[in-house]
Amino acid sequence: MTGVLKIRRWVGEHVVMGLGLLVLAYTFVPIAVVALMSFNDSSSSRNVYRFQEFTTSNYTDACGPDGLCSSVMLSIWISLGATLLATILGTLAAFALVRHRFKGRSAANLIIFLPMASPEIVMGSSLLALFVSSGLSGQLGFWTVLVAHVMFCLSFVIVTVKARLGGLDDNLEQAAMDLYATEAQTFRRVTFPLVLPGIIAAALLSFSLSFDDFIITNLNSGQEVTFPMYVWGAAQRGVPMQVNVIGTAMFVISIAIVLAVELNRRRQEKALT
Amino acid sequence: MATLDDVAPGTRSKRKLTGYWLILPGAIWLGLFFVVPFFTLISTSLYDPTGSVETGYSVTWHVQNFADAFSQYKGSLWRSLWYAGVATVLCLVIGYVLAYAIAFKAGRWKNLLLILVIAPFFTSFLLRTLSWKLLLADDGFVVDALQTVHLLGPDDRLLNTPFAVIAGLTYNFLPFMVLPLYASLEKIDVRLIEASSDLYASAAKGFFKVTWPLSLPGVVAGTLLTFIPAAGDFINAELLGSPNERMVGNNIQSLFDIGDYAAAGALSVILMAIIVALVLVWVRTSGTEELV
Numbered sequence: 050m051t052g053v054l055k056i057r058r059w060v061g062e063h064v065v066m067g068l069g070l071l072v073l074a075y076t077f078v079p080i081a082v083v084a085l086m087s088f089n090d091s092s093s094s095r096n097v098y099r100f101q102e103f104t105t106s107n108y109t110d111a112c113g114p115d116g117l118c119s120s121v122m123l124s125i126w127i128s129l130g131a132t133l134l135a136t137i138l139g140t141l142a143a144f145a146l147v148r149h150r151f152k153g154r155s156a157a158n159l160i161i162f163l164p165m166a167s168p169e170i171v172m173g174s175s176l177l178a179l180f181v182s183s184g185l186s187g188q189l190g191f192w193t194v195l196v197a198h199v200m201f202c203l204s205f206v207i208v209t210v211k212a213r214l215g216g217l218d219d220n221l222e223q224a225a226m227d228l229y230a231t232e233a234q235t236f237r238r239v240t241f242p243l244v245l246p247g248i249i250a251a252a253l254l255s256f257s258l259s260f261d262d263f264i265i266t267n268l269n270s271g272q273e274v275t276f277p278m279y280v281w282g283a284a285q286r287g288v289p290m291q292v293n294v295i296g297t298a299m300f301v302i303s304i305a306i307v308l309a310v311e312l313n314r315r316r317q318e319k320a321l322t
Numbered sequence: 323m324a325t326l327d328d329v330a331p332g333t334r335s336k337r338k339l340t341g342y343w344l345i346l347p348g349a350i351w352l353g354l355f356f357v358v359p360f361f362t363l364i365s366t367s368l369y370d371p372t373g374s375v376e377t378g379y380s381v382t383w384h385v386q387n388f389a390d391a392f393s394q395y396k397g398s399l400w401r402s403l404w405y406a407g408v409a410t411v412l413c414l415v416i417g418y419v420l421a422y423a424i425a426f427k428a429g430r431w432k433n434l435l436l437i438l439v440i441a442p443f444f445t446s447f448l449l450r451t452l453s454w455k456l457l458l459a460d461d462g463f464v465v466d467a468l469q470t471v472h473l474l475g476p477d478d479r480l481l482n483t484p485f486a487v488i489a490g491l492t493y494n495f496l497p498f499m500v501l502p503l504y505a506s507l508e509k510i511d512v513r514l515i516e517a518s519s520d521l522y523a524s525a526a527k528g529f530f531k532v533t534w535p536l537s538l539p540g541v542v543a544g545t546l547l548t549f550i551p552a553a554g555d556f557i558n559a560e561l562l563g564s565p566n567e568r569m570v571g572n573n574i575q576s577l578f579d580i581g582d583y584a585a586a587g588a589l590s591v592i593l594m595a596i597i598v599a600l601v602l603v604w605v606r607t608s609g610t611e612e613l614v
Contacts, residue, residue, distance in 0.1 A: 069422070073438055196355055257443050304444060
């Protein structure tokens with residue numbers, strides 16, 4: 050009897066976690082499919098939605114399909130530019146919002162929240178309307194996409210850095226000042242290192258948002274083709290399997306970076322205690 | 323909160339200005355490329371509908387554009403709201419379980435699990451949606467399995483049905499639900515939940531009287547961050563649905579493609595207006611003000 054009770058209690062304790070892990074597993078199913086299809090030999094059949102035969106040739110010939118690798122490179126450049134700009138502007142704004150009192154703060158908070166809560170199709174079409182009405186319809190391309198990406202990454206950067214900055218214990222800064230550090234020294238040696246993980250997280254988030262964006266990019270890119278646009282175009286005809294190689298590589302590289310950041314954080318935490 | 327502002331009153335006015343200087347670049351960017359375009363969009367929606375890329379466009383206060391766009395695309399507007407609504411409810415149920423597990427049961431695995439929640443974002447949104455196309459295909463193993471257990475008839479299909487589109491939306495926007503839910507669940511003082519059980523509340527009662535009300539800010543933020551992008555999405559409808567499942571995003575996109583800026587603008591404004599109205603009602607009824 051006690052055995053049964055014990056089992057019941059164990060199930061009761063772990064059922065939520067079990068269900069949670071099931072949900073998590075479900076979110077990884079499509080990624081498993083992408084990884085699997087990156088080893089698919091589709092040369093014998095035109096059905097690209099079915100696994101035919103194992104091959105590694107997609108990896109050795111990753112740039113085989115016309116325009117694939119140039120679209121990846123374009124996406125990388127756009128994402129790097131957008132990440133850099135959005136991270137700088139967003140971090141400055143986050144400092145302003147957390148550390149300074151000024152008129153219009155609540156209006157600023159609202160305007161920062163809105164891009165995260167607007168449908169992409171509306172933001173994309175608004176920007177296109179702006180570019181077209183300012184006579185830039187012929188100039189749509191790298192720069193217009195970059196401008197758009199910085200716009201929608203900014204809010205995410207501000208929110209992420211704000212969260213980190215708001216959670217800081219200001220006793221640490223007070224202590225530094227008490228120990229005769231100047232304001233600049235306090236910022237450089239105490240505040241900035243403490244906020245840095247938030248800034249890094251914000252930059253990683255910006256990069257992946259920018260790299261993955263399709264709806265806004267598609268409206269404002271003119272003739273340029275980014276990686277998501279390549280996939281979209283290819284989806285109409287049948288996706289080359291190399292696309293899955295790029296998808297798998299992106300996933301593995303990002304996971305490696307994020308885990309490295311997290312492990313480093315843990316090590317630092319250990320060193321402090 | 324005591325900030326460095328309070329240290330020396332004499333430097334205050336200088337510090338006030340510093341705040342403005344710091345936020346200025348970001349504010350200008352959002353103003354120029356987020357706020358201003360909205361107004362351009364509204365003026366675009368008032369273009370003379372006979373304009374084209376060749377003949378140019380002019381604002382003629384052609385309010386009829388709205389009525390035309392609305393009556394022509396009512397069906398897909400309604401469908402968008404309906405699909406996004408169902409997907410949001412599904413995300414809430416599934417996402418709540420996951421967020422709850424991470425917030426209360428994960429212990430030292432919290433950070434790792436949170437990384438796993440956002441990890442799907444690291445592969446392309448389009449590729450993940452195409453994966454569902456493969457998984458739900460007529461000769462795929464999901465359909466086969468469901469047919470073997472007679473949940474699906476021999477000729478029934480999943481792909482190109484509303485089910486597939488809603489499943490895709492639910493899948494793609496789930497992390498946007500989980501993260502805000504987690505953020506507000508994590509803030510809950512566990513002692514409050516323990517107190518409810520000390521006072522003989524059942525687990526269910528404790529949940530509905532304590533945990534759920536305290537997690538409401540997360541519920542509101544999560545439902546907004548899921549519903550709004552889902553209502554404007556056209557990728558899932560295009561890749562997983564048939565023309566019968568076209569959503570308003572598909573219409574806007576194709577109107578831009580053919581250069582009918584007036585109708586595309588009007589339809590975007592209508593979508594945005596409906597969303598803003600729904601959001602205001604939802605935020606009012608749920609009674610939370612703290613969103614950001």
